[in-house]
Amino acid sequence: DAGVTQSPTHLIKTRGQHVTLRCSPISGHKSVSWYQQVLGQGPQFIFQYYEKEERGRGNFPDRFSARQFPNYSSELNVNALLLGDSALYLCASSLGLFATNEKLFFGSGTQLSVL
Amino acid sequence: AQTVTQSQPEMSVQEAETVTLSCTYDTSESDYYLFWYKQPPSRQMILVIRQEAYKQQNATENRFSVNFQKAAKSFSLKISDSQLGDAAMYFCAYRSAGAGGTSYGKLTFGQGTILTVHP
Numbered sequence: 001d002a003g004v005t006q007s008p009t010h011l012i013k014t015r016g017q018h019v020t021l022r023c024s025p026i027s028g029h030k031s032v033s034w035y036q037q038v039l040g041q042g043p044q045f046i047f048q049y050y051e052k053e054e055r056g057r058g059n060f061p062d063r064f065s066a067r068q069f070p071n072y073s074s075e076l077n078v079n080a081l082l083l084g085d086s087a088l089y090l091c092a093s094s095l096g097l098f099a100t101n102e103k104l105f106f107g108s109g110t111q112l113s114v115l
Numbered sequence: 116a117q118t119v120t121q122s123q124p125e126m127s128v129q130e131a132e133t134v135t136l137s138c139t140y141d142t143s144e145s146d147y148y149l150f151w152y153k154q155p156p157s158r159q160m161i162l163v164i165r166q167e168a169y170k171q172q173n174a175t176e177n178r179f180s181v182n183f184q185k186a187a188k189s190f191s192l193k194i195s196d197s198q199l200g201d202a203a204m205y206f207c208a209y210r211s212a213g214a215g216g217t218s219y220g221k222l223t224f225g226q227g228t229i230l231t232v233h234p
Contacts, residue, residue, distance in 0.1 A: 003159075033220035042119075042206050042224030043160070056221050088158060094220065104222070106160035 002027070004093050004107035012113045013081050021076040021110045025093030031055075032074040033104070034066060035090040043090055049074055050096070078112075086114045117142045117209050121225035128197045129233050135182075136192045136228050138207030146212040149183065150222065151192045155203040163205070166190065168212070194230075202232045 005024045013019050025032050031050040035043035048056035049068035063079045072093075078085055088109040094102050118141045128134035140149070151163040166174045166183050173181050178198075182191045194201055207225040 031220060035222075040226075042208075042226050043222070045221040045223070048220030050220075058221065090158075090160065092160070092220070103162060104220070108157055108159045111158075 004091055004105050006089075006091050006107040006110050008110060009108070010111045010113075012115060014115050015081055015083060017081050018077065018079050019081060019112060021078075021089050021091075021112070023074045023076070023091030023093075023107060025072050025074070025091075026105055029093040029095050029105070030072055031094045031096060032068055032072065033092045033094075034074070034076050035092065036060075037088040037090055037109070038084075039087070046076070081114045083114050086112060088112075117144070117147075117211070117223050119207050119209050119223050119225040121207055121228050123228045124226070125229045125231070127231040127233060128194070130197055130199060132197055133193060133195045134197055134230065136194075136205050136207075136230070138190045138192070138225055140188050140190065140207070140209050142188070142209065142211075144211055148210045148212055149181075149190045150208040150210070151179070151181070151190075152206045152208060152224075153201075153203045154206060154227075160206070164192065197232050199232050199234060202230055204229050 007022045033048040034046040037043040045058040047066045052068045065077045068074045090109045092104045092106045094104050120139045147168045149166045153161045153163050164176045164179050178195045180193045204227045206227050208222040
């Protein structure tokens with residue numbers, strides 16, 4: 001079975017541009033979470049989506065948005081890119097809301113470089 | 116807000132030896148989960164071990180075990196019989212177990228510890 005897949009694996013953008021990152025969860029998983037990992041730091045929570053609804057949001061500006069599709073795949077959008085948005089963006093999926101004994105499965109991320 | 120602190124940016128160990136990675140956290144909640152994740156150069160986060168705060172017994176997974184001290188808010192990871200494949204970045208993470216608007220998908224991570232294993 002395929003794990004969590006993210007595309008693209010690497011991306012280079014310039015300041016002010018817009019970017020869309022994509023995530024396909026493990027088959028049967030209904031929840032997707034997004035994390036930003038700046039070089040040398042731990043990941044920071046951006047969003048969680050479950051059944052196409054936003055169920056949690058981290059401390060990120062409104063330039064960051066996301067959505068989840070009927071097939072449970074998800075997109076993360078970032079507008080007006082800043083140099084500080086350069087990071088590894090990780091997607092994680094879980095069967096449900098990742099409550100109690102559920103496990104969270106991570107993809108290998110999209111490395112975004114903003115020049 | 117919860118915080119997680121890993122005070123060891125780097126650690127090293129000889130193959131077959133034992134190493135302990137430290138983690139402390141701060142929370143006002145009584146019910147939560149703690150995790151250790153491994154991030155190899157492939158960048159994919161891999162769950163190593165999980166501890167429920169309501170359980171007094173320390174979790175173990177083969178060569179990996181934790182020392183969970185709830186009162187001290189400490190959660191260290193012990194790796195026994197270290198192998199070359201254990202070399203990676205290790206992250207300690209916290210997740211609230213509460214309801215009432217809490218996002219279950221929100222993990223709070225520490226800064227990470229780079230583990231080097233010498234042959």
